[in-house]
Amino acid sequence: MEDLVTARLVLHPMSVVEARQVMAGVPGEGARWAPGYPDQGDVAGARRFLNTCEQSGDPQPFGAYELRRREDDLVMGGLGFHGPADENGGVTIGYGLVPAARGHGYAGEALRALLVFARARGISRVHGDTARENIASQRVMAAAGMRLVAEDERLRYYTIEWTGMPGTTSENA
Template identity: 60%
Template sequence: MEPLLTQRLVLLPLDADRARLLATGTPAPGDRCAEGYPEVGDRAGAERYLRVLADTGDPAPYGAFEIQRRSDGLLIGGAGFHGPADGQGRVTVGYGLVPAARGLGYAAEALRALLEHARAHGAVSVSGDTGRENTASQHVMAAAGMIPVGEDERLLYYAVSWGGQPTGS
């Protein structure tokens, strides 16, 4: 997979080697990391990516990414898909940033890039969820164009759909 570029970010695709390091909380040699990177969520995302690789093979184009700030080259978080598209062309997304990078619009910018990437590669919908108390994440999904589609006692569910049938990747 190629990196995804936005105005302020580069989403760097994970591969198995980087994911193994990240899952242990160790950045790759030479990486420049913001304070606190990788966080627990970044490690969990790398572990999920490794499980997908083991269970179903490379999920490309629906893989996982590290988020790098273009202005200084620091890794500030992670984002990506939870696995390949299902038979109906649906994918699930997640994201997270270190505390110092939150509240600056980076998460919504990264999420918009993922949504555009998914649509360009044939996904017909993207879903995500967040804790009821996580208003920041709710704002991120809304800012990226996702709408609330359901809830349970713990989570709020968001999605965006483009209709039609999956076109493949």
């Protein structure tokens, strides 16, 4: 699968080899990791990706992605799908950035690209969640068009839904 490219970012589909490198905390030859990458969330995403690959095969395009800055190919975090679409056409996403990359709009840019990508591939609903205290992530999801649909003592849950074909305007119906 090819990289997804935005104005400032490259969303690189993670391979099994790259996921194992993330799990080991050791970059592959030529890879450039930002300080703090991978964090616990990146390791958990790599583990989930590897488990999916072992159980049902490579889930791409609905797998894990490395978030790289285009200008220097520096890996600053990860994002992606928690697996293939469910029986209702829904997927769950997650994302995270190293602390030094936060506050520059990268998460929003990456999330919007992932949402456009999902919708173009027939996904009808995307779910995400964030810790109640993570106001920045809540703002990222809201700005990308996701709406708060539930919350509990730990998390806030967001969803975006599309009806009709890609390109129509009936969102969050």
